[in-house]
Amino acid sequence: MELQLALDLVNIPEAKQIVAEVQEHIDIVEIGTPVVINEGLRAVKEIKEQFPSLKVLADLKVMDAGAYEVMKAAEAGADIVTILGATDDATIRGAVEEAKKHNTKILVDMINVKDIETRAREIDALGVDYICVHTGYDLQAEGQSPFEQLRIIKNVVKNSKTAVAGGIKLDTLPDVVKANPDLVIVGGGITGQADKKAVAAEMQRLVAQG
Numbered sequence: 344m345e346l347q348l349a350l351d352l353v354n355i356p357e358a359k360q361i362v363a364e365v366q367e368h369i370d371i372v373e374i375g376t377p378v379v380i381n382e383g384l385r386a387v388k389e390i391k392e393q394f395p396s397l398k399v400l401a402d403l404k405v406m407d408a409g410a411y412e413v414m415k416a417a418e419a420g421a422d423i424v425t426i427l428g429a430t431d432d433a434t435i436r437g438a439v440e441e442a443k444k445h446n447t448k449i450l451v452d453m454i455n456v457k458d459i460e461t462r463a464r465e466i467d468a469l470g471v472d473y474i475c476v477h478t479g480y481d482l483q484a485e486g487q488s489p490f491e492q493l494r495i496i497k498n499v500v501k502n503s504k505t506a507v508a509g510g511i512k513l514d515t516l517p518d519v520v521k522a523n524p525d526l527v528i529v530g531g532g533i534t535g536q537a538d539k540k541a542v543a544a545e546m547q548r549l550v551a552q553g
């Protein structure tokens with residue numbers, strides 16, 4: 344089980360500062376969608392250059408032009424690129440094909456997919472590397488969480504790795520670990536804490552038990 348730090352509400356210098364603080368306790372750094380929107384793929388490039396031993400995920404949430412978007416993210420140094428599960432199979436196939444050329448991985452984000460079970464089965468057959476259940480900020484604010492969806496994909500996904508994101512904190516992490524995803528994604532649960540290093544270290548310890 345791996346731990347991914349999601350960086351969303353920061354600029355590039357702030358992102359570098361946080362990664363420097365917690366780098367020994369995480370496996371993957373996510374350059375979040377808001378960071379890519381604000382800073383461009385330069386954020387992926389600069390983080391990869393400064394922290395070459397960490398994997399970098401570009402959270403592009405691609406909905407169209409899968410091959411092209413993956414190519415650009417891979418050129419910037421991304422190890423993993425996100426595609427939306429709600430898009431069409433052609434976009435996902437194009438992304439998977441392009442990713443193979445660059446030794447890049449594809450994570451499909453199931454945010455706002457209505458029938459998670461059916462779509463997860465379909466996407467699992469397309470050769471993607473990860474299928475991720477995800478409750479976004481706006482539904483987190485309405486009290487929703489991704490934990491039930493994680494149990495659903497754990498039952499149907501046979502080929503891809505499973506991942507979970509959306510409001511995971513230190514106190515909810517033990518239950519997430521029990522569900523045994525391959526990848527746990529944490530943003531505010533680390534970045535919003537006063538002692539980020541201590542929280543990341545404790546999360547790393549819990550994830551290692553999974």
Ligand SMILES: O=C([C@H](O)CO)[C@H](O)[C@H](O)COP(=O)(O)O
Nearest residue numbers: 349375376509510511529530531
């Ligand atoms: O993908 C995310 C969100 O859509 C904003 O871009 C977050 O990285 C993801 O939800 C993890 O962050 P937390 O919910 O703060 O743990």
